[in-house]
Amino acid sequence: MADNSSLVGGQSLRRINERVIIVQILVMIFLCINLLLIMTFFKKECFYKTTRYVLFAVTLLSDSFLLFMSNIMLIFSYFKLTMPVWLCIIISAVVILYFTVTPVTLTAMTLERYVAICMPLRHGELCSQSSTVYCILIIHGFSSIPFIVVIAIFFASASLSFYTQYRVCSIEIFILYRWQDDIRAGVYQFYFVLMCITLVFCYVKIMKVAKSASGEQRKSTWKGLRTVILHAFQLLLCLIQLWCPFIETAVLRISLKLYIDVRYINYLTFSLAPRCLSPLIYGLRDETFVHALKSYDFFGLSKRNL
Incomplete structure (x- = not known):
């Protein structure tokens, strides 16, 4: 029996190590691509004076930061590394904030x-430089509501001795009682519905314009519609990610092994995958951005002679 347990434990540990390695490779690839695009964004003045490119840069920065921080939490979780609860609260609070920033920015x-x-x-009036700054502030303010709610109900429930304990850091550390999970679910469901309504409204309005447009306007309108459709798919993955904690909480009550498998699949599908779509939508489909990318070498350190 001891030998069999050792064999099973060894297979489980090997599988976890393989998963961690796969995630590290994917995260490094996405971070390198995002870094290249961020460097390209700052190379041309027209990019940081145009609203859609500025919002694209916000998405890249948010995704990169979230990937980096969530990857650290994933490593700590897989290898059962503990840290003080107060430190975990700080890290988790920032992760919760930027977990929401990306779908809200996509909606914007x-x-x-x-x-x-x-x-x-x-368009020139509503999407000016000053309006873009206000838009970014609104995005972060609107995105901070879930994390404020989660933090507030946690502080109201946790004892002072809890903050000095050492725990494996995860978002679930904030859930001390079932009613806290219900409140968090309600907040994210509200965000889910609101962003879906906004997306459908924009799609229907743009579709009407696309059908009545002609010539160059028609071509430009259909290109914009395809961008909205790609946004919709990316946003759908991000919005499904809002439901993942509730699915994982339900699975955890059934089986710890199943919970680990489901959480790994959710992380790849609804956390990593949406983050690789941003470079595709604005980084590789946009002619101006592609031209800027080709103007610099791979690391963006020196300009090529074209």
């Missing part, structure tokens, strides 16, 4: 496409 980018296509005469 969809609204920007709606204004550009359906309200072209007001």
